[in-house]
Amino acid sequence: MGAEGISREELQLAARNHGMPLEALRYDITPAGLHYLLIHYDIPDVDPRSWRLEIGGNVGAAVELSLEDLRARPRVSLAVTLECAGNGRALYEPRPVSQPWLLEAVGNAEWTGTPLRGVLQEAGIGTGSVEVAFAGADHGVEGEVEQDYERALPLADALGDDVLLADEMNGAPLLPQHGAPLRLIVPGWYGMTHVKWLRRITVLAEPFQGYQNVRGYRMRATEDEAGEAVTRIHVRSLMLPPGIPEFMTRKRFVQPGRCQLEGRAWSGSGSIERVEVSEDRGATWADAWLGALPDSPYAWRRWSFDWDPLPGEHELCSRATDATGETQPLVPEWNVGGYRNNAVQRVHVLVR
């Protein structure tokens, strides 16, 4: 089963970072306060009136924009599924020690803001630029380095069509915990890229050497290797736990007879093409019914499955496949940081 013997430090993180209870998979758009939340340091106290976004580095002219300036620019709204790169970390064995996510680090919100590309183009991207770094106002110590939370993107990704400087979530101003007054949205990428409390954008002529790109968020089999960067969300499906729960164990009880299973599936690399369900721990699979493609290519897709179980213990699994042909594995690729665990979910159900 894994995830035993959680330390006090892990619990401290679990107590302040929020998962999305899986019954909230029922909502097309995750309501405020149910979306997952991972905050590296503290939620900063930002006054939106004095706040400015600085755009500098290898640009024609450094720019400072107020929230009003940004809100006067062209606006786009887009539903985007965000998932923490560490979702599923506590299910790895041995368990990498950090925020101990089980499966709840996900949400699908509608983000509104202005395209980043226009803002960068107005500042003037200098010759030889290769990356763009984004710094937030949250500040702390990690890996013995005192830092603003800061992440960089390759220039081509930063200039992507749908990258937003978002000041609204689900039609309302950003909540403090989601990055008020402004956060970066990079559809299809894991959550660490969507820098919250954004206050500084730096165009770089050399690759960024900051902690969150060079040391954090890398796929490493041992502590010593440099590792591959964690980037886009790998394909995953999750199921609304059927029936009713036992308070403490979260074990599910379902009555005999037809039971509709349902859930959501998503991928950062292409649309969801298939979802399958297994009633025998992944030995055999049957196709689930797929809901309509969502209006946004970055939003999760609904699926459902008619299940007609016999009384007794069952373990249900679901797995999704995206347009690139990538399918969820039964066994995830263990790594030092505990990232990118998109192994199939296993839901224990007692039919009685």
Place this chain on the structure above:
Amino acid sequence: MGAEGISREELQLAARNHGMPLEALRYDITPAGLHYLLIHYDIPDVDPRSWRLEIGGNVGAAVELSLEDLRARPRVSLAVTLECAGNGRALYEPRPVSQPWLLEAVGNAEWTGTPLRGVLQEAGIGTGSVEVAFAGADHGVEGEVEQDYERALPLADALGDDVLLADEMNGAPLLPQHGAPLRLIVPGWYGMTHVKWLRRITVLAEPFQGYQNVRGYRMRATEDEAGEAVTRIHVRSLMLPPGIPEFMTRKRFVQPGRCQLEGRAWSGSGSIERVEVSEDRGATWADAWLGALPDSPYAWRRWSFDWDPLPGEHELCSRATDATGETQPLVPEWNVGGYRNNAVQRVHVLVR
């Protein structure tokens, strides 16, 4: 330090129930999504259009009210600090096994709705009534009993001046996870009493025998005794962790020189009369400055303290005293359910 060796079952609860990150003590009113959240079973899927509140039992005439009916009645708004009765559970040694709260199970929201008393009086309270039971739409199994979440109040408490049937939180319709479309608000009581997804009120001529009053939420030194009921919130103060955090350990770093500590204090039994701070693990105490009494007698009160530390390791404590003279203990009263741990908070700080 305690809180080591958390089990997978406890982690599952911590992943779905939300704490309030303590830096959110800075807000007078806790923003949506930062308020703590404890859900016994699942967030139910309630359609507010077909939802009705039933009022029955020992009444003159059973009543069914729609959300429109309730919203057409007299309305009251009130800021109320809610705290889970299990807040601090994971700091007891030995640790009672349930939702493993450290200190974050609190929030202060503005609730709007109609007084319960008027609704009960219109239904007509029958002779010999002693309690009123409140059932929510969340349904599950606990202590081997399948149940709707249901709690009862003594009739005199149910008829209290400020008990509300609330359909708004912070000026917006209730969010699903906070009990939409209607929850009970009983200012001054621990969270278990503020029944969410309320759908049935039953006036009783005999004391309620339901699980959540008779078995859950009782102060018991051993499993065998009946125990005293958990009712009102005991006095507590919490501090915004000063300085900046280390990501993993949450240890705080503060620069030498003057540092303003601040926090909030509350009690379910009377106003906060005093808050003290200790820099020496509770050996000596100095008075903190108290903010103005809040407009609502049920809202937390701000406090602050000018701290001028020397470099080195420090452990800060705060303790509050309410108008009844009750003060936070240094050592809490251990009990089987892990309730009512209002011991002083201990904040580790490195000044450097």
